[in-house]
Amino acid sequence: MNDSSDQSADPGGEPARPLSRRGMLTGGLGAAGLGAAVLATGHVPRRTAQAQDADATPQSHSGHTGPFAMPGVVGEVDHVANGFNPTDILTDFDGGEVSQLSNGQTLHEYRITVLNKEIELIPGTVYPAWTYNGRIPGPTIRAREGDRLRIRFINGGDHPHSMHFHGIHPGNMDGVFDPESGQIRPGEEFIYEFDAEPAGLHLYHCHTFPLAEHIAKGLYGAFIVDPKDGWPPVDREFVMVMSGFDIDFDAENDLYVVNAIPFHYDLDKNPIRIKVGETVRIFLVNMLEFDQINSLHVHANFFNYYPTGTSRTPSDYTDTIALMQGQRGIMELSPYKYPGRYMFHAHKTEFAELGWTGVFIVEE
Ligand SMILES: [Cu+2]
DSSP states (O other), X not given: OHHHHHHOOOTTSSOOOOOOHXXXXXXXXXXXXXXXXXXXXXXOOHHHHHHTGGGOOTTOOGGGOSOOSSOOOSSOOOHHHHTOOHHHHTTOEEOOEEEEOTTSOEEEEEEEEEEEEEEEEETTEEEEEEEETTBSSOOEEEEETXXXXXXXXXXXXXXXXXXXXXXXXXXXXXXXXXXXXXXXXXXXXXXXXXXXXXXXXXXXXXXXXXXXXXXXXXOEXXXXXXXXXXXXXXXXXXXXXXEEXXXXXXXXXXXXXXXXXXXXXXXXXXXXXXXXXXOEEEEEEEOOOSSSOEEEEETXXXXXXXXXXXXXXXXXXXXXXXXXXXXXXXXXXXXXXXXXXXXXXXXXXXXXXXXXXXXXXXXX
């Protein structure tokens, strides 16, 4: 809705002043009182940095005197206080507590609690998030096709919440309608139990009204069902959950992210190091609220893309894909041939400049 209003003109008067989300970040946030804190720390995306060009900070584009490939923020958020680090989340696949049922099925048991938690998104800017187990995205649940999942779900928040899984399961495990199907009030518990199927890459999220708010606040995660015979072996596997944050609560995103923290994997922060010739599989999930579509582009390389991970035949060999909310897929990167520094980012420039960027450092 805001995309169209950006372009609209008042038919009875002056053309409406175009208002970009970046404008909202500098102007709207200031009005909301958050901008002052952002400005004071200097930990600001480029739009605001431009306003400080006289300082010629390294982040400034002015005069091309410093790094200017992309904007960024100065410094790191407090990952310890946040309780999670996106670098760890990349490879944090959670099989739960594993045991054997009497019928021979493998059982994966989890305990997942909704917690209200303040998350520092940009140094100095804290967001009142809702989380599964204190992290965004929630745990990456991983099991083999046909295994049994048993999730003890505890609502430690102050609103009703649920876990709604994508996949195949009984209606009373769908987390939607009532406490009997896993839609529970604060202080209540529910046990979701179902078989992991079909093989592929799925997701879970809260399914409580108003849904946009419950998702945008941070209640989502990846759910991987490995095929019975496994995936073809690769050297590295990463999970990337794309989303955004509306930090001034106007139902528009102000920050775009992969694994929650803007610019985390950038060159000056925590780039992802891989080796020439390594095979890399990325489990990519889009949970972005408010915007219609999200995307990912890798520089100087291509990948086989398997939508939803349900087929072993790629739908495309490409360097760019687009996903709606809830869409996900598996990327198998061609091994990088040349050492170097390679960006990956949303191929929607605005999203990239507001946080959805990263860098692979490829070494011999
Ligand atoms: Cu919720």
